[in-house]
Amino acid sequence: QSALTQPASVSGSPGQSITISCTGTSSDVGGYNYVSWYQQHPGKVPKLIIYDVSSRPSGVSNRFSGSKSGNTASLTISGLQAEDEADYYCSSYTSSSTLVFGGGTKLTVL
């Protein structure tokens, strides 16, 4: 159950778009359309922002979008805002019927 691979940090200026990658294997990300993304502000509880690769829960801004190609899923945040500064985690269902998270990516809004 190795963690999915995410960049440790990304940054962008307000108004820009950024993309966070999440790389796994054919036994997790590549094998199922069950990739989720979570946003966690410091000291706060994780919040679901994308599920099933590209679906957004009700109430989540359409500035957040998800996609997948092969064994890599991606989260794109467009029109970056200061409030987007947070840690972001991907997760995936696996062939062992378990779940696995990525190591997390710290987003800095410059």
Added chain:
Amino acid sequence: EVQLVESGGGSAQPGGSLRLSCAGSGFIFTYYWMHWVRQAPGKGLMWVSCINNDGSSTIYADSVKGRFTISRDNAKNTLYLQMNSLRGEDTAVYYCARGPRIPVAGSDMDVWGQGTTVTVSS
């Protein structure tokens, strides 16, 4: 309001035990898969375990298999995590989280509790 409230965290010695509870409210508890996720201090999220809506199916991360037991009491709308043979690396904030509503499949967790802290130290 849909809510999950964890309790039962605290300090334990290596080799000791703790039982965490998670009370659900504002939704039909028996319809949902439920998960435990933990976060060590300054670290990322780690999935621990999940249980299906009626408790007949349980799944564990390798690192806790054989030491932790997940269960639920749908009559009390409560999820549990019995943690035995605790190790220092089990020190973390433990979150319970709601999974998909049956019969929908998926791996997302859309409602999270505020977390309860477990510290394992001699």
